[in-house]
Amino acid sequence: MKIVLFGKNGMLGSEFMKLLGDHELLAYDKEDVDLLDLGKTRSVILDAAPDFVINCAGYTAVDDAEANSDLALRLNCDAVATMADACLGCSAKLIHFSTDYVFDGKDEGGYAEDAQSHPVNAYGQSKLLGEEAILESLCDFYIVRTSWLFGKNGPNFVEKMIELSRGRKSLNVVDDQFSCPTYSLDLAKAVVDNFLSGDKESGIYHLTNSGSCSRYEFTKKILDVELLPVASSTFNTPAARPQFSVLLNTKLPHLRSWQDALADYLSN
Numbered sequence: 570m571k572i573v574l575f576g577k578n579g580m581l582g583s584e585f586m587k588l589l590g591d592h593e594l595l596a597y598d599k600e601d602v603d604l605l606d607l608g609k610t611r612s613v614i615l616d617a618a619p620d621f622v623i624n625c626a627g628y629t630a631v632d633d634a635e636a637n638s639d640l641a642l643r644l645n646c647d648a649v650a651t652m653a654d655a656c657l658g659c660s661a662k663l664i665h666f667s668t669d670y671v672f673d674g675k676d677e678g679g680y681a682e683d684a685q686s687h688p689v690n691a692y693g694q695s696k697l698l699g700e701e702a703i704l705e706s707l708c709d710f711y712i713v714r715t716s717w718l719f720g721k722n723g724p725n726f727v728e729k730m731i732e733l734s735r736g737r738k739s740l741n742v743v744d745d746q747f748s749c750p751t752y753s754l755d756l757a758k759a760v761v762d763n764f765l766s767g768d769k770e771s772g773i774y775h776l777t778n779s780g781s782c783s784r785y786e787f788t789k790k791i792l793d794v795e796l797l798p799v800a801s802s803t804f805n806t807p808a809a810r811p812q813f814s815v816l817l818n819t820k821l822p823h824l825r826s827w828q829d830a831l832a833d834y835l836s837n
């Protein structure tokens with residue numbers, strides 16, 4: 570199978586690099602193909618005419634996106650629209666990643682794949698517009714929404730908390746944001762298992778490790794220091810966060826629990 574992968578050096582993209590060795594893989598990052606160059610993005614796909622394009626690249630800095638919403642839109646929407654159009658042109662299937670942050674987090678019951686989206690920050694808005702561009706393109710696609718990714722090769726919450734805790738006896742952690750922590754390795758494996766056969770229907774899918782928790786509960790499983798639960802408002806971050814952005818997976822086999830995945834990650 571021929572596969573074009575964007576974002577090969579990122580947290581999720583680097584996991585695909587480990588898993589796709591048996592395929593004809595054309596893998597790129599910013600230094601190879603700057604996705605802001607839409608003409609180049611298009612020609613890389615059309616020239617390869619692959620079976621799949623897997624897009625792990627994007628503008629992922631949630632707080633910075635508030636001041637850089639134009640750049641976030643160009644990467645998370647315009648570049649994605651170009652990929653979708655090129656995929657249509659060469660009959661490739663597009664596997665693209667989106668986020669729980671397309672939801673406003675007001676529904677404590679969680680969000681199924683067809684729930685109404687309503688982002689509360691610029692990053693979520695740019696990701697939603699990227700999803701809509703794919704839907705409008707009429708290409709074959711799998712949009713995979715995930716949440717609270719942790720793994721190697723990328724700044725993430727687990728590494729941030731470990732770093733913050735160095736030399737400290739206690740730490741404030743928010744206890745009013747709830748979602749599903751997800752190990753990037755588990756996500757990449759599940760995408761390979763579920764989608765590369767190509768027989769699933771085009772559509773939006775939710776893939777996370779099983780279970781959900783608050784940032785505070787998540788941190789309790791990461792660190793051995795005293796944790797003080799606080800409200801999100803304590804930190805006054807540039808971007809608002811959804812409160813209960815728990816993704817419900819109603820279409821695919823469920824992944825192992827976030828606790829088992831985290832223990833695995835921390836022991837490696």
Ligand SMILES: NC(=O)c1ccc[n+]([C@@H]2O[C@H](COP(=O)([O-])OP(=O)(O)OC[C@H]3O[C@@H](n4cnc5c(N)ncnc54)[C@H](OP(=O)(O)O)[C@@H]3O)[C@@H](O)[C@H]2O)c1
Pocket residue numbers: 576577578579580581582598599600602603604605624625626627628629644666667668669696714715716717718719722723724
């Ligand atoms: N991280 C999370 O918690 C989370 C949660 C839900 C959904 N997601 C989604 O999952 C996907 C993967 O996330 P991730 O955390 O693995 O992302 P990441 O580690 O931030 O990786 C993003 C990749 O995109 C590349 N990139 C940035 N600008 C580019 C450009 N102009 N041209 C080409 N490549 C460019 C980056 O390259 P450089 O490093 O060289 O800039 C990096 O390799 C994204 O779609 C994200 O929205 C992530």
